[in-house]
Amino acid sequence: MLILITGTRTGLGKMLVKYLIERGHTVIGCSRREGMRMPSGYIHFNVDLTHSESVTAMFHKIRKSYGYIDALVNNAGVSIMEPFLLSDLDSTKRLYNLNVFSVMQCCREAVKLLKNSRSGSPSILNISSVARFFSLEGHLAYATSKAAVEQLTRSLSREVAPLNIRVNTLGLPPLRTALTRTLKKEKIEALIARQAIKRPCEFLDIVGPVEFLLSDASSFVSGETLYLGGVR
């Protein structure tokens, strides 16, 4: 498959690039800077996803080079932790620009390429968080941005189903990345205690569900948010 993943310099995006390339997929990725030691065959775009012209230009180049993609993983995301009453509108807008509006733009652009997919069941995969599911204090902007992504998943799945395109979301518990490095150990442990499976989420816990949701094996699954770790 030809898979486009956003936010590939670090964290989950970088790990997914390596894993999917090892499994024989072609992976295109983007982030503002390129990650260190990326696997050969990986194609990177240096793009700030909050600049809509840059996003349009990236999709234009992908269209010219390939003419299609088989999957889009909207992985790039930022988090801020602050009491809502002390937060300011500008930082919320910055977060929404990436977590919501860039996801919308990537979906809009990607559909034009997914329509030409060679896979039996092209799809979009978004990423959400238990911060949304648990309505975590201090995470209002982040949690509401992920709530928007989950709703986008449901709404868009209906619009693109006639084009044979599926849209799903993976909801993640805390994972050790740059995004969570400021979270206190006790806070992470308290979150894990709320999971049915009481251990930290590891990268290998995520790849199976990602592969499933991107593959033909889930060709009758769309509009869903699948949470890991047993939080529902």
Ligand SMILES: NC(=O)c1ccc[n+]([C@@H]2O[C@H](COP(=O)([O-])OP(=O)(O)OC[C@H]3O[C@@H](n4cnc5c(N)ncnc54)[C@H](OP(=O)(O)O)[C@@H]3O)[C@@H](O)[C@H]2O)c1
């Ligand atoms: N880690 C967790 O515990 C956890 C839990 C639940 C959900 N999630 C979700 O999982 C996804 C990945 O998170 P992560 O933990 O892997 O985070 P991360 O390590 O901070 O990675 C975020 C990636 O996004 C890129 N990025 C940030 N701003 C960007 C922009 N404006 N334009 C383009 N790329 C940008 C970063 O690269 P550059 O800086 O080079 O741009 C980086 O590669 C996010 O959607 C997050 O909300 C994470």
